Amino acid sequence: MVNKDWIKVTPALSKPVLRCIHKQGFKTMTPIQAAVIPLILSCKDVVAEAVTGSGKTLAFVVPMLEMLLKKEKESPLRKDFVYSVIISPTRELATQIFQVIELFLKEPELLHIKMALLVGGRPIDVDVDSISKGAQLVVCTPGRLEDLLSERKQLNLAGRLKELEFLVLDEADRLLDLGFSATLTTILQYLPRQRRTGLFSATQTKELQDLVRAGLRNPVLISVKEKSTISTPLALENFYVIVEPEDKFLFLLNFIRNRKTMKGLFFLPTCACVDYWADVLPLFIPDMKIFAIHGKMKQKRHKILEQFREADNTILLCTDLLARGLDIPEVEWVVQWEPPTSPAALVHRVGRTARGGAKGFSLLPLLPTEDSYIPFIKTNQKVELKDWRKSTDDIKISQKLRDKVLTILHEQQKKDRGILDKGQRAFVSHIQAYSKHECNLLLQLKELPLGHIATSYGLLKLPLMPEIKDEHKKQFIGPKEQIDFNSIPYKDKQKETSRLQKLEEFKKTGIWPSKKKKKMVQSQPWQQAKQNKEERKQRKKKRKEAQKGAEGKRGKKRRAVTQEEIDELAADVALIKKLKKRKITKEQFDDAFDVNK
Structure with a gap:
């Protein structure tokens, strides 16, 4: 048929x-x-x-x-x-x-x-x-x-x-x-x-x-185009919600919990954010399978994607690596931590659901300072965002929930220094990514309450970075008790042994061993990086050839010139000058050089 x-x-x-x-x-x-x-x-x-x-x-x-x-x-x-x-x-x-x-x-x-x-x-x-x-x-x-x-x-x-x-x-x-x-x-x-x-x-x-x-x-x-007024599939409903910065994770957590069964993509700003939330999110939703994927993974990516396709009641934490072309028909929800760096990427992200005419939904939480993004994205990308607060799903955030979630996040970091490090890297990379937004006239880094955002991450301490000001330190809610951060161990025994050895040397010398300041290198497109590598290789090859040529020249030792030879050469030059000035005859010059002998 x-x-x-x-x-x-x-x-x-x-x-x-x-x-x-x-x-x-x-x-x-x-x-x-x-x-x-x-x-x-x-x-x-x-x-x-x-x-x-x-x-x-x-x-x-x-x-x-x-x-x-x-x-x-x-x-x-x-x-x-x-x-x-x-x-x-x-x-x-x-x-x-x-x-x-x-x-x-x-x-x-x-x-x-x-x-x-x-x-x-x-x-x-x-x-x-x-x-x-x-x-x-x-x-x-x-x-x-x-x-x-x-x-x-x-x-x-x-x-x-x-x-x-x-x-x-x-x-x-x-x-x-x-x-x-x-x-x-x-x-x-x-x-x-x-x-x-x-x-x-x-x-x-x-x-x-x-x-x-x-x-x-x-x-x-x-x-x-399906309709001139929108750039996303007709069966897709896009929602936004205004949340306080310290409550963003709490809102998204309750949102996921309120879905009895859910298969969704959760877009995060950076690879470091994916790594951190992949470690801590399963603590709060143990009944749901959490997968994680980003561009720095090499061999694992295909296997993880296949596992996600086959699973039910699951979330895949990801970066914009999966924003384009991926077709998983069962995906019902696309959830985002914040607006993508490029406005056009929003269309591609939400397009991972509502594929082939199926029903789909997306949710974008925004901070109070980011509310102008709603009319902007409607004008710029023809994406209309509906207010989630007007829906029947009322998501409540209590002080009791805040305290409980913060306590769990803090305790996990106290038990494993690896999670502490991941949280710090996630926050720093998030802020750096935010500073590179294409629509930075609307999403301005200087307006971000960094202390509240660090609280939402559940950090034990604020990282050392120039963007952190005194006002941000006042916003930050850390652990209630004093913490000796040097006493927090790695779960990985090999890393912990290495850390303790360095700590002992630090106590003796006051200098952390082998700690070198990493030069901040701006990420490059693949082709540019490859071209730079090829240029370095060519320069290295030329240096080797030049060095080899110089060694070859140095290998032929010249005989030293004696003072007698220098004096004799000077006398010959003087005779030539006298001949040119006609102070001596040609015969006298020939006799002096023994030409006729």
Whole structure:
């Protein structure tokens, strides 16, 4: 049985593709699919813009498979050629696309098509082997693809791409945000110009338009929006709530507790914040499974994401790593600690729920000083936020709850210095991230009551940082009793042994051993960091060559010149000058130099 709705809209899709579409329950085409698929099949380059969760992945997977089947009818697909490439900004999104295509390749008529997933976080030899075995379709991240093109000459990936039929840049605006502009330019130089290209994104930017001009030939621009007044899915309800800074965690904690069952994403400002709350949040909601994921995790990320997909009544603490493209249909709630650094990121965050027409909700707590963000985000991103206080769910915060939560947080830090350190790092990184907000005219660091925010984190003490003023120290509520911080141990025995040794030396010398001030280095885009590393490598190579040349010269020892030789040379020079001034004749000069002897 095939899906009749797809047959009506799309010209001549093959039976195996239609069969898989029907099996996966895609009964009707979304507007972006109906607009894009016929264009790609008619050999057009496409630039497609659509709200998150609108079905962009299927919009390029279906025509890609159709093109491979058509190509095979003309001549058998070769194992040593790559005919289709999909470039995605993150390994999570690349893996998700890979899994979607795998469903199609299970059809008997498509089993012979081989596919490879090329992503970072694993040895590059793994990807070299998968390509060497043969892959007509590749899903990859840009950094890994560039490495394989430029550094693995024995693979000759550039030669395998000479028959490329279709290139897809998925979440293209995110690719540029992550600093992959130069990488994409390099990749495009390896690819044949006679190809079809699809560029898919949720938003259009100037940088994206520059990429369009560089990589596409007379593309058709497609912009599909569900409604002109909003930029998020129609089935999504977005809420905000004004909370006092010291009560933000308490409010979010009670909010989660009030949901009997919940599957949600909890977006935090930084990786350090994720690490800290992943340790302490399970203390307050033991019946709920808490997962954590951020960009500094390498090997674990895929496994954690799969566990979250399979779990019920669970929360995934994350950074903006998961703000784009991730498709988990069961996610009901998106909760945020504070507004994201970029206003556009709010649209992508909340778009992780209400996918494929399902119902979804999001909640954004704001401080009293941040209330102007509500009309701003409505004007800037067409996202309307409703007041949560007007809902039927009344969340109460009592003084008893404040004291109890603070006591638990303080006790955990007293037991384990590791949690104490994580709390300090989380708070500092949070404040640093807040100072980099794009809309800093509305979200100003100087207006933040840092003492109250540190209280919300449940810190034992305020960290040493220039932003902390006397007024903030007065706001801060720490432990009631005096604490000897040197007596707080690490649970990790190895770290505790090392700390005690350093503490003994500190007591003797007054200087903490091996404590070096770390130079604050501003984070760089991946491509810029790689370029700087390459430049350092070249400078080091030149220094070595210069040093080797100097050593070679020093190896040839010159004979010392005697004073007699210097005097003789001076006399010869004097004779030459006399000859030029005609003070002596040519014969006298020849006699002096013994020319005629």
